[in-house]
Each structure stands twice: as C-alpha cells, then as structure tokens.
Amino acid sequence: MRREGCSEVLTCLAKEAKKQQAYRRVPWNEMSNTCFLMYKNDGLRWYHEGIAELSSSAVVEFGKEGVIEVDVDSHALLRVNGEEVKGVEHNRVLDLSDDGERWEGDVLDEKPYGWGVLYDSEGEKKYQGFRMGEVNVCYGRSYYPDNGAIEYEGEIFEGKRWGRGIQYDRNGGVLHDGNWWNNEHEYRVAQRVLNYDNQLPTTLEQLRIHNVMGDGKEWKPLDFSCFLNLQLLEVGDYCFRDVKEMMVTGLKKLRTLKIGSGCYDISIDPPRGCFSLKDCPELTEVHIGEGSFSHYTVCEIEHLDAVRRIKMEGRNFQNAEVLELRSDRKRMRMMTRNAKIGIAYI
DSSP, X not given: OHHHHHHHHHHHHXXXXXXXXXXXXXXXXXXXXXXXXXXXXXXXXXXXXXXEESSSSEEEEEEXXXXXXXXXXXXXXXXXXXXXXXXXXXXXXXXXOTTSOEEEEEEETTEEEEEEEEEOTTXXXXXXXXXETTEEEEEEEEEOTTTOXXXXXXXXXXXXXXXXXXXXXXXXXXXXXXXXXTXXXXXXXXEEEESSOOOEETTOSEEEEOSSOOOSTTOXXXXXXXXXXXXXXXXXXXXXXXXXXXXXXXXXXXXXXXXXXXXXXXXXXXXXXXXXXXXXXXXXXXXXXTTTTTTOOEEEEEOXXXXXXXEEOSSOSTTOSEEEEEOSOTTOEEEEOOTTOEEEEO
C-alpha cells in the first residue's frame, strides 16, 4: 500500500513537472499575439491561462492542465504538454449520446481528440474545430442552431471565446471583430496597475506595479516577454523580492523601463539571479533604483538600438563581476554609483 501510494504521488509530480517544462519550452520570441493571464497559482505551481499565436496559423492554449499546440490551417494537433500525440485515429465517427449527438474527426481513447465536427441530436452542425474530450480548445467555429449560420469563428480557451475572434449575426453580419476574454469583448486596456491581483492580461500597453507587490510563490521566474504591446513598464519599490530571474526581451514597442528601489533583492547564499534586457528596439530609457538586483550575479543588456541612458542608483548587481552593455550606439550613456561594477562597452 505504501509503495502504491508513493508511486501515485511520484507519477503526479512527474506530470506536473512535465507541464512546467512545456510552459518554458514555448518560444516566446516567436509569438505574434498573446491574450492570456500571467502566473495563476493553485497552491502547488504557477501556470498561464489563455491563448497565444506563434505564427499565422499556429495557436497555443495555456491552462491548468498544460499546453496544447495546434495548427489551424492544417487542422493538426501538434503537441500536448510539449510532446507529440500518438495513437490518434482520424476521420472517425463517434456517438456521444443516445439522442444522436456525434463527433466526426480525430479520436483518442474513444473521445474527441483534435480537429473535427460536432453534430447535435438533429444532425445539425454545432461546432467545427479542435476539441479535447468534452471541451472545445484553441480554435473553432460555432453555429446558430436555427439556420446553421456561423455564430463565432476564432480562438477558444477551455470552451470560451478567448483571443482573436469574430462574432456574426444570423445574416452573416459582423457584430464584433477583435479580442475576447472569458466569453466577453475585450476592448484593449491601455493601462493596468498591479496591486493585489496577479492576473495580468498580456494585451496591456502600460503596466504600473504598486510598491511591495509580487511576494507570492508564483513570482519566481518573471518573464515580461509575452507582453507584446507593452510600451511602458514601471515597477514600484520593494517588489518581487524573491524572484531569481527577470526577463524583458523582444518587446518591439517598449519605450520606458523603470524599476524602483529594493526590488529583486533576493538574499541567498551563494548569491545568484539573472536580469536579461534584450532586443527592445524602441526602448529609450532604463532606470533602476537603489538596491535592486543587489544579489544578482548576471546582468545581460544588449541590442537596445534606441536607448540613450541607463541609470542605476547604486548597490545594483553587487555580486556581478562585469556588467556588459552590447550596443552599436556610441551616444548611449551609462550612469552608476556602484563602484564594484566593471563596465565593458562591446
């Protein structure tokens, strides 16, 4: 009994570890659009929730149960939790109820698993797209039951309209064309202040974070690279003090990055931590307050074509032997009061 219980626990932990690896393996730098919430936590682990696009036809769904990757154009289920799916039967007809509801398409273990068409008990097309078990995922079309016209076509998260999609009326007229959140229209939020709500929508253009935020267990790695529309990022004082890794990379619209005092001040022995700021071509100003990143050992700043000034108030990166600024712009200025840091212009 004890062995069996231990085996079940280890199996569960192995599955959770595999999901976490799948989150990290998704190539954030290849995303063309994101529409999900950052860092939800169930007490055991963190996870994202929502939809992202990797290309014109590749869509990824992030959720508590893991990561689903599909190709809309080819109707292919690419990967689930980072692994290719084996054993899927195509072009199957599967009866779902005694009333006549059926599924025609991809099937695994006698359940819908991939692309197909869902018919209601009257034989009318109800849904066409990706489906896992009883849940519509990633992308699909729903239909009006009375005339068979398309009601919605676009991205879907766990059966909800989520991401980019179009809602039609019964005559084919467009009612809403744009982003959706949790079955509701998402009119682009220009600005968001993080106080006690960790659910950050990645469509934000401006993000301001209050003082003394981000002390939860979910804030261990902190990657802002999926905020593709972000233009301004301001972090208040004494935020994310236990974060071991901060990444701001590939943000093509980011112009200003300001980090307050005492942030990312993780006190561990031996010291470690990595700050990565790369490939933000519109970024002009970087300001890091006193004592932030004081225990970090790695600072990577490169490919900031428009930056004019980087200002550090002091006691930043005290455990980093060398701070490297990689840029072709000779007019870029570096201001620091931290005498321990050596500066290499490359």
